[in-house]
Amino acid sequence: MRMKTILVSVRYPVNKNGKKTLKYAYFLAKLINAKLKIVHVIPKEFTIDPEIIKKNTIKKIKPLMPDGTPVIIYFSNLITGLKGAVKENHADLLIMGAHKRSLLDNILEDVIDMDVTARIVRRIQCPVLIVK
Numbered sequence: 001m002r003m004k005t006i007l008v009s010v011r012y013p014v015n016k017n018g019k020k021t022l023k024y025a026y027f028l029a030k031l032i033n034a035k036l037k038i039v040h041v042i043p044k045e046f047t048i049d050p051e052i053i054k055k056n057t058i059k060k061i062k063p064l065m066p067d068g069t070p071v072i073i074y075f076s077n078l079i080t081g082l083k084g085a086v087k088e089n090h091a092d093l094l095i096m097g098a099h100k101r102s103l104l105d106n107i108l109e110d111v112i113d114m115d116v117t118a119r120i121v122r123r124i125q126c127p128v129l130i131v132k
Contacts, residue, residue: 004093005037011097012053013056013057024095026065037072037091041082082096083124094126
């Protein structure tokens with residue numbers, strides 16, 4: 001039986017909600033003896049050095065995570081990046097925070113499906129756990 005892999009997707013830079021999601025993912029991974037990896041999906045239009053992103057993330061999460069927790073960076077749109085991360089890392093579970101919806105999203109909910117979280121859940125090829 002191969003080791004379970006949990007990916008936790010958080011925004012960069014890691015904010016208060018991201019820390020909450022990371023904390024939840026860490027304790028779940030520890031509970032089920034799974035390997036945990038952090039994923040940042042950065043819009044491809046941004047030109048940020050991935051090493052700076054990793055260094056800043058590790059510095060910010062140091063109190064929450066053990067040393068050596070891998071930070072993976074994808075320069076892509078969110079759904080494509082997450083699909084690639086899940087596939088390349090053979091993820092058994094993706095954990096992410098809920099994306100906030102705007103008033104317009106709520107008004108148009110029945111007309112146009114604009115909910116990012118729902119689109120991700122439908123397109124990712126592994127179970128997705130949403131931390132609210």
